[in-house]
Amino acid sequence: MRANLMPDIALAERLFVALRDASRDGEGVTRDAYGPGEQRAHAIVREAAEAAGLEVAVDHAGNLLMTLPGANAGAGRIVLGSHLDSVRQGGNYDGAAGVLAALAVAAAMQRAGIRPARSVTVAAVRAEEAGAWFPTSYPGSRMALGTLPTEALDIRRTDTGRTLAQHMRDCGFDPDAVRAGASSLRDTVAYLEMHIEQGPVLEAAEIPVGIVTGIPGSRRLREARVIGETNHSGATPRAHRRDAALAAAELAVRLDAHWAALDAQGHQLVCTFCTLGTTPSADFGKVAGEAAFSLDVRSVDPESVDAIFAELHRLVPEIERSRGVRFELGAESGSPATPLDDGIQAGLRAAAQSIGVPCRTMPSGGGHDAAAFMQAGIPAGMMFVRNQNGSHNPHEAMRMQDFADACAVMLRWTLEAAG
Amino acid sequence: MRANLMPDIALAERLFVALRDASRDGEGVTRDAYGPGEQRAHAIVREAAEAAGLEVAVDHAGNLLMTLPGANAGAGRIVLGSHLDSVRQGGNYDGAAGVLAALAVAAAMQRAGIRPARSVTVAAVRAEEAGAWFPTSYPGSRMALGTLPTEALDIRRTDTGRTLAQHMRDCGFDPDAVRAGASSLRDTVAYLEMHIEQGPVLEAAEIPVGIVTGIPGSRRLREARVIGETNHSGATPRAHRRDAALAAAELAVRLDAHWAALDAQGHQLVCTFCTLGTTPSADFGKVAGEAAFSLDVRSVDPESVDAIFAELHRLVPEIERSRGVRFELGAESGSPATPLDDGIQAGLRAAAQSIGVPCRTMPSGGGHDAAAFMQAGIPAGMMFVRNQNGSHNPHEAMRMQDFADACAVMLRWTLEAAG
Numbered sequence: 001m002r003a004n005l006m007p008d009i010a011l012a013e014r015l016f017v018a019l020r021d022a023s024r025d026g027e028g029v030t031r032d033a034y035g036p037g038e039q040r041a042h043a044i045v046r047e048a049a050e051a052a053g054l055e056v057a058v059d060h061a062g063n064l065l066m067t068l069p070g071a072n073a074g075a076g077r078i079v080l081g082s083h084l085d086s087v088r089q090g091g092n093y094d095g096a097a098g099v100l101a102a103l104a105v106a107a108a109m110q111r112a113g114i115r116p117a118r119s120v121t122v123a124a125v126r127a128e129e130a131g132a133w134f135p136t137s138y139p140g141s142r143m144a145l146g147t148l149p150t151e152a153l154d155i156r157r158t159d160t161g162r163t164l165a166q167h168m169r170d171c172g173f174d175p176d177a178v179r180a181g182a183s184s185l186r187d188t189v190a191y192l193e194m195h196i197e198q199g200p201v202l203e204a205a206e207i208p209v210g211i212v213t214g215i216p217g218s219r220r221l222r223e224a225r226v227i228g229e230t231n232h233s234g235a236t237p238r239a240h241r242r243d244a245a246l247a248a249a250e251l252a253v254r255l256d257a258h259w260a261a262l263d264a265q266g267h268q269l270v271c272t273f274c275t276l277g278t279t280p281s282a283d284f285g286k287v288a289g290e291a292a293f294s295l296d297v298r299s300v301d302p303e304s305v306d307a308i309f310a311e312l313h314r315l316v317p318e319i320e321r322s323r324g325v326r327f328e329l330g331a332e333s334g335s336p337a338t339p340l341d342d343g344i345q346a347g348l349r350a351a352a353q354s355i356g357v358p359c360r361t362m363p364s365g366g367g368h369d370a371a372a373f374m375q376a377g378i379p380a381g382m383m384f385v386r387n388q389n390g391s392h393n394p395h396e397a398m399r400m401q402d403f404a405d406a407c408a409v410m411l412r413w414t415l416e417a418a419g
Numbered sequence: 420m421r422a423n424l425m426p427d428i429a430l431a432e433r434l435f436v437a438l439r440d441a442s443r444d445g446e447g448v449t450r451d452a453y454g455p456g457e458q459r460a461h462a463i464v465r466e467a468a469e470a471a472g473l474e475v476a477v478d479h480a481g482n483l484l485m486t487l488p489g490a491n492a493g494a495g496r497i498v499l500g501s502h503l504d505s506v507r508q509g510g511n512y513d514g515a516a517g518v519l520a521a522l523a524v525a526a527a528m529q530r531a532g533i534r535p536a537r538s539v540t541v542a543a544v545r546a547e548e549a550g551a552w553f554p555t556s557y558p559g560s561r562m563a564l565g566t567l568p569t570e571a572l573d574i575r576r577t578d579t580g581r582t583l584a585q586h587m588r589d590c591g592f593d594p595d596a597v598r599a600g601a602s603s604l605r606d607t608v609a610y611l612e613m614h615i616e617q618g619p620v621l622e623a624a625e626i627p628v629g630i631v632t633g634i635p636g637s638r639r640l641r642e643a644r645v646i647g648e649t650n651h652s653g654a655t656p657r658a659h660r661r662d663a664a665l666a667a668a669e670l671a672v673r674l675d676a677h678w679a680a681l682d683a684q685g686h687q688l689v690c691t692f693c694t695l696g697t698t699p700s701a702d703f704g705k706v707a708g709e710a711a712f713s714l715d716v717r718s719v720d721p722e723s724v725d726a727i728f729a730e731l732h733r734l735v736p737e738i739e740r741s742r743g744v745r746f747e748l749g750a751e752s753g754s755p756a757t758p759l760d761d762g763i764q765a766g767l768r769a770a771a772q773s774i775g776v777p778c779r780t781m782p783s784g785g786g787h788d789a790a791a792f793m794q795a796g797i798p799a800g801m802m803f804v805r806n807q808n809g810s811h812n813p814h815e816a817m818r819m820q821d822f823a824d825a826c827a828v829m830l831r832w833t834l835e836a837a838g
Contacts, residue, residue: 088702131704198654216653222703231809233691233715234635235617235784238682245695246675249668256665263657272652274703276664277696277710283507284641284693284713285550285785286811291696294703296652365654366704390650392705 002415005112007104007407011048013400015100018044019084020092028089028394033127033134033157034062034167041084045099045124052107054122059184060177061143062168063125068106070119070418076189078116078418080105080410081123083140083369087132091396097385097403098194099124105411116418118189125369127164131274131296133157134164135222137335141372146183153178190344190417191373191380194406196398199365202386208402209359209409210384211348215371216269216298216364217337219305223294223330226251228323230281230289241287242324245278248291250319251312251327252276255295258311262304269299270365271308300337300363338371344381344413351412357405359383366391383409421834424531426523426826430467432819434519437463438503439511447508447813452546452553452576453481453586460503464518464543471526473541478603479596480562481587482544487525489538489837495608497535497837499524499829500542502559502788506551510815516804516822517613518543524830536838537608544788546583550693550715552576553583554641556754560791565602572597609763609836610792610799613825615817618784621805627821628778628828629803630767634790635688635717635783636756638724642713642749645670647742649700649708660706661743664697667710669738670731670746671695674714677730681723688718689784690727719756719782757790763800763832770831776824778802785810802828 022040023029031037042064049056049066057065064084070077082098102122109120126140127133134155142148153165153175160167165175174182197203202210228244252273259271276293297308316327345361352359364382373380385406388397441459442448450456461483468475468485476484483503489496501517521541528539545559546552553574561567572584572594579586584594593601616622621629647663671692678690695712716727735746764780771778783801792799804825807816 087704089700129704132702135703198651199656200659201656218653220703229809230812232617232785232811233693234637234689234717234786236689236809237618237620237784238678238689240619243691245692246671249671249692249695252665252668253672259657270653270655270657272662272706273664273668274652274705274707275697275701276668276707278694281508282694283551283811284554284639284715285506285548286693287691288693288695289812296703298653365656366651367653390648390655392651392702393649393708 002114005108005411007411008108009104009404009407011107012100012104015044015048016092019096025089029086029092030088031084031086033085033129034171038085038126039171042124045084045103049103049122053110054106059144060174060182061126061140062171062173063123063140063144063184065184066103066106066122068110068120070116072117075118076187077119077121078414079121079123079185079188079191080414081125081191081369082193082195083128084124085127085129085133087129087392089394090392091394093196093387093396093398094391095128097196097398101194101403101407101410104407105414108411118418120414120418123185128369135333137367138369138372139164141369143178144183144185145372145376146181146186147372147376148178150179188373188378191370191378192344192410192413193368193370194383194385194410195368196387196391196396197384198391200390201362202384203388205360207358207360208386208405209352209357210362211345211359212340212364212382212384213345213361214300214337214339214363215367216300217302217305217335218296218298219309219332219334221295221329221332224292225328226291226325227328228289228325231287233285233287236287243287244291244325245288247319247323247325248276248293251315254315255308255312259308262307267304268301269297269304269308272296302337335367338374340370340374340381341379344379347413347416348381348383348409351416352409354412355408357409421533424527424830426830427527428523428823428826430526431519431523434463434467435511438515444508448505448511449507450503450505452504452548453590457504457545458590461543464503464522468522468541472529473525478563479593479601480545480559481590481592482542482559482563482603484603485522485525485541487529487539489535491536494537495606496538496540497833498540498542498604498607498610499833500544500610500788501612501614502547503543504546504548504552506548506811508813509811510813512615512806512815512817513810514547516615516817520613520822520826520829523826524833527830539833539837542604547788554752556786557788557791558583560788562597563602563604564791564795565600565605566791566795567597569598607792607797610789610797611763611829611832612787612789613802613804613829614787615806615810615815616803617810620781621803622807624779626777626779627805627824628771628776629781630764630778631759631783631801631803632764632780633719633756633758633782634786635719636721636724636754637715637717638728638751638753640714640748640751643711644747645710645744646747647708647744650706652704652706655706662706663710663744664707666738666742666744667695667712670734673734674727674731678727681726686723687720688716688723691715721756754786757793759789759793759800760798763798766832766835767800767802767828770835771828773831774827776828
């Protein structure tokens with residue numbers, strides 16, 4: 001019976017539609033972390049899990065835990081998870097695909113009456129999209145694991161300006177439990193996360209599934225500024241200008257040229273000025289007195305990231321001198337690179353091979369909750385499903401056949417891991 | 420008596436304070452054209468002109484005309500004028516200094532009982548700050564001269580989105596008279612405008628007064644865009660990017676380098692990316708899919724302006740190819756260069772010399788209403804007063820002694836010109 005078992009793809013398809021309908025925002029979807037968008041998504045998935053007969057719990061942080069109980073209570077649990085929040089006007093699959101894949105697997109096992117040795121928990125964790133909402137890595141997972149520093153509770157959501165603790169309370173959760181050291185998933189023995197690939201690598205290679213080797217580290221500037229001087233654009237000769245717009249543009253273009261050189265040398269990294277430009281004080285008829293930018297540098301190799309920052313710190317004083325401006329780079333944030341568990345990678349390759357699903361190993365481009373599990377000492381792995389239009393945009397895409405192939409690999413691996 | 424006559428600087432000083440108090444906006448002042456800010460300024464100046472015994476009229480366009488009547492009704496009038504509107508959060512002197520200088524001159528002549536041959540009209544014209552409010556050149560002056568194309572009545576104010584005609588009606592003026600060809604200042608025989616210098620040239624040269632040789636022409640892009648593709652900043656390899664932020668930055672930096680080369684060759688021009696940057700769709704964690712910029716190129720020499728645009732049109736397709744983006748440059752606007760009247764320049768030099776005020780001749784950096792008079796076939800001249808902090812910003816400055824020197828020159832010239 002186990003050999004013929006198939007994930008409940010129809011359930012996942014219904015839920016993709018329900019999630020999209022509940023979170024439409026212009027062309028895309030918005031599911032704001034610890035806000036109405038994420039709350040609606042959790043309610044939809046919770047109801048489906050209850051209908052499928054899984055044991056449903058919500059932990060102190062609002063993470064939704066949907067469990068097929070195992071026979072051996074002391075053996076620890078297998079967690080299949082991802083997140084349900086999205087960026088602003090993002091797509092329907094980033095995060096949600098991993099939760100619905102896990103649900104398709106666990107629901108099929110439940111319906112088939114399978115009682116594994118270890119419990120299998122489908123985890124919909126909170127607030128993964130740090131860039132969009134709470135600028136800290138994996139707060140939902142880290143609260144489940146008891147590894148979130150308590151000061152992170154004071155981080156403010158980028159749009160509302162309210163803290164993580166306030167948003168948690170608004171939704172009925174318990175930030176004080178975080179301060180008291182609570183955890184809900186410390187007994188995890190292995191974590192597996194499926195996610196759409198967020199780049200074009202699998203699509204270009206015509207392979208449906210990726211097995212992920214590691215999560216890149218990052219160094220980031222989120223609120224850098226350039227201070228020049230506002231002047232009349234007609235009456236201020238070249239030599240008297242302190243043009244903040246051009247200073248920011250020059251930094252971006254020259255740092256990009258350095259990336260191009262590193263790229264040509266074989267460094268694997270990305271270097272992105274996600275936002276760049278004059279501030280609202282700029283206006284037609286003026287030389288810009290202020291500009292702002294954010295910078296996101298990532299690589300699985302810390303040396304590549306550091307090479308970009310070394311060039312940044314070389315260029316800044318040079319441009320300050322030549323253009324009469326001052327850079328305020330602001331606080332730097334970031335995260336270490338995190339290799340994923342070799343054993344899980346091997347298990348996923350074996351599972352894919354056993355059912356004939358083509359796959360390749362590849363590094364991740366973005367950060368994922370799997371990193372929080374690895375950093376807590378819990379073996380973690382990830383699978384990517386190819387997509388056609390990138391992620392974090394309304395046109396994000398995924399073929400349902402590829403999703404079904406990845407779910408089938410997840411089911412094979414879970415049956416093996418849960419015993 | 421005429422030889423000892425002095426402008427009424429005390430009156431001007433009181434009005435500078437009253438105007439500032441009526442239009443404070445943060446650190447600076449805002450006097451929005453055909454809006455509450457400009458309306459309050461006109462009311463203040465009107466009341467002062469009535470108290471000074473000048474004949475006050477408001478034309479169909481809302482231009483405030485304050486006249487010391489001449490003995491010879493058929494001789495045409497001398498107009499001393501400037502504007503009372505300001506940019507958003509600009510300074511108190513740009514425009515207002517010219518109106519108050521003219522009022523200080525005419526009020527002193529009136530108080531002294533002088534009856535010149537020609538009428539002397541102080542004109543506070545409307546809506547000069549085209550970059551800030553109605554993006555067309557000199558609508559107030561051109562309505563007074565009957566030279567504004569009627570389609571300009573449909574131009575929308577940049578902030579309210581309402582048309583010039585609607586704003587005029589809101590203030591009680593008569594856009595239909597513009598359609599009927601009305602004018603109020605066609606009988607002008609000479610126009611003189613004092614204005615703060617909007618750059619640092621006089622201050623650097625330690626000279627209080629400039630006599631202006633001409634108004635630069637311009638070519639402008641107000642709403643240019645770059646279309647790329649929004650993608651995940653971590654997962655999108657270099658070769659797959661269509662980064663709109665970097666494409667815009669590269670255009671700015673390379674066009675600026677071309678300006679530097681022209682500047683070194685002696686071309687007199689300015690080239691400014693007044694606004695430049697990613698649009699609100701940009702966000703941390705994304706490669707920017709869209710950027711926008713505005714470009715303001717000005718010179719008294721049309722060839723210098725054209726040289727910049729030729730380079731722009733060479734760079735755009737090159738950057739489109741190399742970065743996989745598409746530029747939408749939008750509509751181009753601009754104005755021709757306008758030399759000012761030689762006779763008035765000579766008269767101003769003679770007036771300055773007669774009372775020992777140091778001055779130098781220089782081109783204007785910005786556009787001014789004087790250009791509208793020249794373009795209507797009326798001899799026009801301008802004087803600059805040195806300032807310390809540029810214009811179009813809250814820190815705009817002017818020493819009252821320099822202002823008084825310039826007013827004294829204006830008075831000498833007016834006595835000569837009005838007869």
